[in-house]
Amino acid sequence: MTSAPAPPSERTTVRRAPDRARYERETIRSILDEGLVAHVGFLAGDSPIVIPMAYARVGERLYLHGSPASRMLRALDRGVPLCATVTLLDGLVLARSAFHHSMNYRSVVVMGTATEVSDTAEKARAFDAIVEQIVPGRSGNTRPANEFELRFTRLMALPIDEESAKLREGPPVDDPEDMSHPTWAGVIPLRLTAGKPIPDEACRGRVEAPGHATRYRRPLAPAD
């Protein structure tokens, strides 16, 4: 399935290395769906500040949740200008020249105005989606959020309508005159890998770890 590229806005048009820019919706969705943490930038007074936050993509919006949200939520009546960036690191690119060292990565930048979610039914769905974003298959097994938790936990929604992706893949690219340099060149692939689940003290020997913990992997298996 393919979709038409979303027209990049002036702000999200990638100005440098435009060959690395990708605007296709499927690419952007797959990066957002694989990520675990968004780095969210906002203004604190006159200064930019960037905070890591848990998130979920639901359709064409990101739900953002994290304890520092209170700071940015103060001004939420009129919405808050935000930038949420998700980066997946795929490898280290070792070139013959120091200058051409690089990284293989996939990243998405979403810019827009976030608003607070106040409807508790939407909040309940969004918190489930955040748990599912992090551990697919998990949300059905937990004690759902209660009325008190839903009411007093703040949550933001950021529409995905001004977004761009950027990525690098493949081997190093050296200048022709450096190709005879005797240094090894290539890529060290990187992956986020899960270790053996560590049971909570009260579960040890009593509750077996479920498949969503023992078989955890990123990116998700195609069957997930």
Added chain:
Amino acid sequence: MTSAPAPPSERTTVRRAPDRARYERETIRSILDEGLVAHVGFLAGDSPIVIPMAYARVGERLYLHGSPASRMLRALDRGVPLCATVTLLDGLVLARSAFHHSMNYRSVVVMGTATEVSDTAEKARAFDAIVEQIVPGRSGNTRPANEFELRFTRLMALPIDEESAKLREGPPVDDPEDMSHPTWAGVIPLRLTAGKPIPDEACRGRVEAPGHATRYRRPLAPAD
């Protein structure tokens, strides 16, 4: 070795979950030294934007390099207000209640005014440091940056004098009344792991992969 906690500024004082705040210099350095990517926030017009960038910590400053630098470097005569955030993800925290799901992580936020580095000797050292930050032991093996590369590659320096760390570690913390819920609870540990190095086509069978590629690990081994 211990050092006195740096006094947090008003802006970098962690307002939420203050028990997770760490201001000790050694903690901050160890997080910055383990990281590979900084998420750098700055203002593009009135809007915050967050871009992933390679960096190095050298003493009490961060050097920041990345292709989108050109956008923020335009205004560099007077320096640019920046926030550089480095996050290391250590695990997924699966609680009995949806609400208490969390992540184990270590992050550092550095806020300040970045200035352009124009001295080519300093730039040469900084680019070596960026290569070393990413692959320790690598910079001595490469063709060093030449005069042209040094002159036309922009680089920023951000003093680390307004910084804070935040981290979470350990098992899930559920409400007492949820402890009898039958769901498994615990932590899925996460690590960034390196795969087998992929040699560049021209190296295949000709140049052996060096130890800094075949034994690559994050965090660095104590001997590194």
